[in-house]
Amino acid sequence: MADEKLTQLANPTNAIASYLDELLHTATGTALSEDIREREAEPVPLAEAQPQPAVIQEVVVSALKPTIQPEPEPEPEPEPEPEPPALQPDWSGQPFECLIFTVAGLQLAVPLVLLGAIHRIEDDIRPVPGSPRWYMGIRAGTQQNLRVVDTAEWIMAGRVPPNARDNYKFVIRLDNSEWGLACDDVAQSFTLSPADVRWRTARSKRPWLAGTVIEQMCALVDVRTMADLLVRAEQEHHLDLS
Numbered sequence: 001m002a003d004e005k006l007t008q009l010a011n012p013t014n015a016i017a018s019y020l021d022e023l024l025h026t027a028t029g030t031a032l033s034e035d036i037r038e039r040e041a042e043p044v045p046l047a048e049a050q051p052q053p054a055v056i057q058e059v060v061v062s063a064l065k066p067t068i069q070p071e072p073e074p075e076p077e078p079e080p081e082p083e084p085p086a087l088q089p090d091w092s093g094q095p096f097e098c099l100i101f102t103v104a105g106l107q108l109a110v111p112l113v114l115l116g117a118i119h120r121i122e123d124d125i126r127p128v129p130g131s132p133r134w135y136m137g138i139r140a141g142t143q144q145n146l147r148v149v150d151t152a153e154w155i156m157a158g159r160v161p162p163n164a165r166d167n168y169k170f171v172i173r174l175d176n177s178e179w180g181l182a183c184d185d186v187a188q189s190f191t192l193s194p195a196d197v198r199w200r201t202a203r204s205k206r207p208w209l210a211g212t213v214i215e216q217m218c219a220l221v222d223v224r225t226m227a228d229l230l231v232r233a234e235q236e237h238h239l240d241l242s
Contacts, residue, residue, distance in 0.1 A: 087199065087201060087203055089222055089225075094193075095191055095192065096111050096191070097191055098190055098191070099189045100189075101170070101172060101187065103164075103184060104164040109219065110174075112189055115223075118172055118186060119173070121170060125139050126138045134149060134153035135147070135149065136148040151183060170182070170183050171183070177230075179226075196213060196214055196215065197212065198211050199211040207222070208222050
């Protein structure tokens, strides 16, 4: 019998029924005890004194019945914010020729349409006293002098390899400006389509960086922005480059 009772209680339905029976038995016993005391004090008809088990059961079941809370309606997921448009230079709307050059092991690319000229560093570049580290000096030319930038110091400040300047062999003039970027080597040119470049969507840092050439994994220089930044730096440092 004990095993049979344990088996019945193992079933959730039987356990709940047993619990209700116990509550009803307790409630009925309490009501009967009160009825006996009342009959001793004042006799009353038995029909009026007996408890109402059906009512007690209804109250107990109602108290134990779990309250079903309505499931909250799922909040709609916020729509993703649209990506900001790429900041493409005006020359990048159609396929364009590019030239790769290297600086301290870093590959950079410039569009040929904005490449002024390529000069070999054969003569010494005249330094300017009091100039910042990124400024190498003046390269004298037959038609115009060229302001030469230590490209590694300009774009890799704080991470320039030792003696990087000793490896410079060429100067690339930026468009028709008076500024030139010193570099180690110049590679072949190739054609790029706008889809071949991962264009930047913000220019808060390194404004001269237009994007990344995907296949070659090299930085694409925004030549005009680079020249404008150099002119601004010249004015801020009050450089006398004449």
